[in-house]
Amino acid sequence: MSTDAxxxxxxVDGAPYTEQSLTALRLARAAVEAxxxxxxxxxTGPPGRNRVPGLGLSDALIFMGRARDVLDAAVLTERVHGTGWDVIAETITADTGEQITAEQAENRWGHLETEWESAQRLASFPGRKDIVGIPDELLDPHYWITRRREEPDGPGPGLVSDRMRRMDAFAELAHQSRLRDQLRADNLAPTPALLAPIYEREALLADAMADAGHENYRDLAAKARTRAADARARTTRTGKDSHDA
Known part of the structure; x- marks a missing residue:
């Protein structure tokens, strides 16, 4: 088929949000909480008769913690968009007066990238979203946006949602491939129950690529469906064997 065609x-329906969208949502959540x-x-209101010592200080410390979360989320967002540590360090130095090098910035915030990638990977696996520690914006981004819209004092429509973009078919194929690689890295022989939905999704994505005129993707879709069917069959056999035992 010609390139013009x-x-x-x-x-594709059900596509995950891009990493850039999810970090923007994380920044929005941190800002709202701050x-x-x-x-x-x-x-506000009339002074109370019995002032609680330390309460105002405690509130201020809570705010400081939330403000640090905003800074962390902003740094992570910059990194996901390709901003170098040198630019991050220069910006912090220029805006705060704190002298910080690129190496120091990476030492301070570099762990956020690793933690984010790990949480994003766990949230992507079917049936593994009950793991403690996965941020709300990764568990159910759409719910978080909708919930914030419905609150009377929440941000209006479009503040965050207009920035949200889902992966196209090609990008999601690469994403699903990384999930399979991670499953194999975590488990030498991944369970068929985890592999089957990934293969099924890859088949749909390959169909979309083929429908758009890209060569060889129809064969890829057929292979993915064969692997999915095999994984489903092995899952059924395993379940039956466990039941019989």
Missing amino acids: MSWPGP ADAAAGIIP
């Missing part, structure tokens, strides 16, 4: 397929914490510091 090909098109670039967009997201704003809520700041609002709690503002004294």
Whole structure:
């Protein structure tokens, strides 16, 4: 098929959000929580008769913690968009007066990338979203956006949602391939129950690529469906054997 007849397929139904979108959502969540914490510091209403010692300080410390979360999320967002540690260090130095080198910035925030990648990977595996420690914006991004919209004092429509983009078919194929590689890295022989939905998804994505005129993807879809069927069959046999035992 000629190049002119090909098109670039967009997201397939159910496609995950891009990493850039998810980090933007993380930054939004951190900012909302910091704003809520700041609002709690503002004294309102008539003075109470019995002031609780240390309460105002405690509120301020909570806000400081939330503000640090905003900074962490902003650094992570920059890194996902390709910003170098040298630029991050220069920005911090220029805006805060704190002298910090690229190496120091990486030492301070570099672990965020590793932790984020790990959480994102865990949230992507079917049936593994009950693991403690996965951020809300990875577990159910759409729910978080909707919930914030519905709150009277929440951000209006479009503040975050207009920035959210889902992976196109080609990008998601690479994403699914990385998931399989990670399963094999975590388990020498991954369970068929975890592999089957990945193969099934790859078949749909390969179909989208083939429908858009890209060569060889129809064969890839057929192979993925064969592997998915085999994985499902092995899952059924394993379940039956366990039941019989």
